[in-house]
Amino acid sequence: MLTVVFTRPRKWNIFFKRLFDEINGIGINSLPIVALMSTFIGGVISLQTASNMSSPLLPAYTVGYITQSSTILEFSPTIISLILAGKVGSNIASEIGTMRVTEQIDALEIMGVNSLNFLVLPKVTAAVLFFPILVIFSMALSMIGGWLALILSDLSTTETYVLGLRAFFETSNITYALTKTVVFGFLIVSVASFYGYYVKGGSLDVGKASTQAVVSSSVCILIANFLLTQMILL
Amino acid sequence: MIEVKGLNKSFSGNQVLTDIDTSFEKGKVNLIIGQSGHGKSVLAKCMVGLHEVDTGEVLYDGRDFTKMDRIERSEIRQEIGMLFQGSALFDSMTVEENVMFPLAMFTKMTKGEMLNRVNFCLERVNLSGKNKLLPDECSGGMQKRIGIARAIAMNPKYLFCDEPNSGLDPKTSILIDGLIKDITQEYQTTTIVITHDMNSVIEIGDNIIFVYQGKKWWQGDRKSIITTDNPEIMGFVFASEFMKEIRSSMREKRS
Numbered sequence: 001m002l003t004v005v006f007t008r009p010r011k012w013n014i015f016f017k018r019l020f021d022e023i024n025g026i027g028i029n030s031l032p033i034v035a036l037m038s039t040f041i042g043g044v045i046s047l048q049t050a051s052n053m054s055s056p057l058l059p060a061y062t063v064g065y066i067t068q069s070s071t072i073l074e075f076s077p078t079i080i081s082l083i084l085a086g087k088v089g090s091n092i093a094s095e096i097g098t099m100r101v102t103e104q105i106d107a108l109e110i111m112g113v114n115s116l117n118f119l120v121l122p123k124v125t126a127a128v129l130f131f132p133i134l135v136i137f138s139m140a141l142s143m144i145g146g147w148l149a150l151i152l153s154d155l156s157t158t159e160t161y162v163l164g165l166r167a168f169f170e171t172s173n174i175t176y177a178l179t180k181t182v183v184f185g186f187l188i189v190s191v192a193s194f195y196g197y198y199v200k201g202g203s204l205d206v207g208k209a210s211t212q213a214v215v216s217s218s219v220c221i222l223i224a225n226f227l228l229t230q231m232i233l234l
Numbered sequence: 235m236i237e238v239k240g241l242n243k244s245f246s247g248n249q250v251l252t253d254i255d256t257s258f259e260k261g262k263v264n265l266i267i268g269q270s271g272h273g274k275s276v277l278a279k280c281m282v283g284l285h286e287v288d289t290g291e292v293l294y295d296g297r298d299f300t301k302m303d304r305i306e307r308s309e310i311r312q313e314i315g316m317l318f319q320g321s322a323l324f325d326s327m328t329v330e331e332n333v334m335f336p337l338a339m340f341t342k343m344t345k346g347e348m349l350n351r352v353n354f355c356l357e358r359v360n361l362s363g364k365n366k367l368l369p370d371e372c373s374g375g376m377q378k379r380i381g382i383a384r385a386i387a388m389n390p391k392y393l394f395c396d397e398p399n400s401g402l403d404p405k406t407s408i409l410i411d412g413l414i415k416d417i418t419q420e421y422q423t424t425t426i427v428i429t430h431d432m433n434s435v436i437e438i439g440d441n442i443i444f445v446y447q448g449k450k451w452w453q454g455d456r457k458s459i460i461t462t463d464n465p466e467i468m469g470f471v472f473a474s475e476f477m478k479e480i481r482s483s484m485r486e487k488r489s
Contacts (some may be wrong), residue, residue: 103318
């Protein structure tokens with residue numbers, strides 16, 4: 001399937017038009033849910049860390065440090081990708097699956113259009129380009145959420161929290177997070193497209209394919225996360 | 235002209251088509267008729283490559299489609315227009331964008347030239363001015379006509395219509411049949427229509443192929459189908475009392 005997807009588009013202007021549509025559909029439309037999740041989870045991470053810090057030996061900036069590291073290393077790239085697997089993956093599988101059962105994909109093929117390339121390549125490209133932007137956005141909002149939670153609960157000060165955010169910061173962690181995100185974005189779109197493209201039957205089967213796409217892409221993300229962590233961090 | 239030679243097709247060991255040999259002539263409306271489940275849709279899908287044949291040849295003016303790779307098939311497919319049973323219009327696109335799609339994909343026309351062609355095709359199917367509607371804002375008959383407009387946008391040499399009258403009222407069915415016949419004669423296309431509609435058989439069937447139990451059972455035209463004594467044809471085409479009466483009155487007229 002992928003060898004047919006990654007061929008040269010017949011018309012670049014049509015490809016770019018579809019790419020911008022997909023960036024809007026997959027990326028921009030996911031901003032609200034990513035913002036909501038990130039802000040609240042960032043807040044919860046910092047509150048839980050602050051409430052569990054009973055030892056006086058731990059410096060006060062630890063809350064900011066733990067929020068920063070858990071957000072950059074795991075929460076933003078992996079958890080947000082799992083959420084996107086649900087939102088974007090099911091959307092892609094049902095969109096392509098519906099096109100399959102209503103013969104729209106057959107119509108493309110009969111016209112001589114490489115339907116896999118036409119339908120899937122803009123989605124994969126959009127995900128690979130825009131998911132890292134979503135994750136950077138998520139990282140920033142998680143840290144802001146953590147700061148808001150601490151300030152509103154009067155558990156820390158802005159200076160201490162920012163000191164924690166900057167403590168032991170390594171830029172390689174950002175590279176690691178973004179590398180994971182690109183891989184997860186590719187997996188979400190390609191797995192969902194596979195289930196949608198090869199669906200057989202009617203609307204019930206499109207629903208099943210959509211569910212299978214979410215489950216399979218989530219499992220793929222978890223396995224890829226483990227393998228990439230071993231390869232990059234260790 | 236399209237020729238089918240020794241075509242066989244099976245699914246998971248179940249033989250669906252057996253040794254189909256036939257030809258579809260240019261400038262004529264060629265009908266494939268038969269009961270549901272006897273292989274007529276599979277035959278059409280094998281001809282356009284949506285199903286791979288087990289053995290046999292499908293020749294488009296002498297070019298064997300079954301032996302071609304993906305790129306060669308893509309070239310031939312640009313000469314094919316197809317009207318699907320459910321119309322298969324792209325539901326995220328307007329009527330205009332649907333008809334324009336093959337032009338934008340395969341030609342170097344300017345936007346203005348494409349728009350002229352789209353308007354011509356829509357006018358041809360009596361849908362002038364409906365450019366900005368979405369498919370789900372159109373009736374079933376309109377959707378079929380948009381499907382025809384999209385199918386003829388590229389001036390196809392070969393036109394396939396899969397049950398063009400299904401789900402339509404008799405008046406709209408006659409309109410669609412008339413359009414198919416006119417377009418075939420006007421553009422000299424090799425037109426293949428898969429149908430159950432007996433009115434279409436009588437009205438537009440220049441060349442009729444009856445598929446029964448996966449085999450080509452009978453071939454003739456709309457005149458010979460009335461006079462044939464083939465029991466399977468009689469059982470299919472003239473199954474109802476009404477059709478039997480029509481048949482006897484037509485035979486009487488002829489004699």
